[in-house]
Amino acid sequence: MKINRVLRETFTSLSANKLRTGLTILGIVIGVAAVIAMMSVGQGAQNSITSQINSIGTNVLSVSAGSRARFAPGGANNVRNIRELTLADAQAMIDPFQAPSVLAVAPILEGGNISAAANGQTTTTTVNGVTTSYFSIRNQQVTEGTFFNDQQVSAHARVAVIGVDLATTLFGQTTNLTGQTLRINGQTFTIIGVLKSQGGSSFGSADNQVIIPLTTARDRVVKRPGTSVDGIYVQATSAAAVPEASTQISNIMRLRHHVAVGKEDFSVLSQQSLLTTATSITGILTTVLGGIAAISLLVGGIGIMNIMLVSVVERTREIGLRKALGARNQDIMTQFLAESSFLSLLGGFIGILLGWLISLLIGQIASAAGTALSPAVSLNAILLATGFSIAVGLFFGIYPARRAARLEPVEALRYE
């Protein structure tokens, strides 16, 4: 039987019962659209998390006390008697002999949820006490004013560089702010610079923060005993040197804290290791979402099978007639498989378009809600959904088609 005849027969028999055909296709449409939408949302989440992690810098490592990952949300301390990181630890890392791969270090004190007031407005923000090397390591830039310098750090100066979101909240503007007064925890600071926007972050906005000298922070805002710090950022000489830098830092820290390998009371994380973790988490998320959506595709496939089985019964006489006219078993099989494949392919095609629309809509809703999530419809998702829907059509079509093909012509012709 020629292919164009098969297609014509498929078309006439499916258009003979448009409502039924439409509903069967709808099952596949919903399944494929759900898979596409879910996978693109997962992909979008992955993209936005990846870009945030990348913004940390490819050659930056983070050292923190305990086994808690500094960049990662949460994490359990599984080592007892954790020694705090200190300024001396940070100093020890810039050792050209023991740590040749380390270019610079930046100890940091972090204070979350601290009240900031200015211009009659009050809000809460994150306060980071840092040294001057922080700005270059974290690749920070100002749109106005300057960063503070080493003298201001030594002098415990009460100066602050603020993020744009905070500036907007307090002043309603992001320019002409240098020289303005800012009260942090009731302490008076002078604004000397405004940070360039870094975009939203799922770990708290980098644009809602105040950066002040480490010394001042210890005195007045983020009170910590002695010389302890909350974390140390380390800049490796290059992105390629990150693994060596990590090893060198770990060796230094193990010596200083008198701990054996595997018993570390500190952790060293690089952007790459974070990226690996985050990618695997979002990958799992995407798979789970896609898998749940795939269930509806499966249900759609069962719908096809159901309709094809009904159709085989309804058309028993027709099958008998076709056989009497010379149709071989494989001709009947081809005809029914063509019908089920056509249903699933058309459903798949419409589903891809619908899924695309849904993911665009989700992106719109997310951006309206202030989340930077742009769902990405990947070629992979489209190929997967198309392949899966063809497979569904064939798989769920084969059984009814075989039943049709195996009908005895005599019995089929006699069927009422």
Next chain:
Amino acid sequence: MEDTVIRADGLTKFYRMGEVEVQALRGLSLQIKRGEAVAIMGPSGSGKTTLMNILGCLDRPTGGEYILDGEKVSGLTDNQLAGIRNRKIGFIFQSFNLLQRTSALANVELPMSYSDQSNSARERAVAALRAVGLESRMKHRPTELSGGEQQRVAIARALVNEPAILMADEPTGNLDSKVGQEIMNLLLTLNSERNTTLLIITHDPRISAQTQRTIQLRDGMIEENLQ
């Protein structure tokens, strides 16, 4: 060309219906010459339909030998039987068996979907419809045609692959006697003009009276061969 189109020798057919074995055919032999018009008659249960199914290659005999148009049919595979049905046999049913969702023309084209010669399908289908006098209504669907017209479409469909035999199972059973007679005249005309062998199953003596020969079946055997 072989002069004898159908040569059946000692055909038997047994069915098992539950515990009971039914002997539908008990060693039936017959020969039909090319161009003959033959009626098969008999009361229900006499094996008419079983014989028709076997002669039409829709079913296989339990025993015996069947040679159709010079080809030994017993022992062929399903696909080979399908090919024989397609090329050598044209079926005409009591209830027409047309596909309701397509035009008369598409119905007539249907057998050519299953043969190699689908290039000239359209012209051949039109020619077959012209032969049954329905050329003007070929775009109509079966539901838009009268019973007699529907049966003409079915005859055109049976003719289109130029078979050796036309097998008609009660072709006038669903038609009133006037239209039935028109159909009968058409079949007899085709039989005489094209030298196509005609085999009609019927229990209407007025139909069988118009054929050259009547085979009377009783209990799976031929009762008499009226010349």
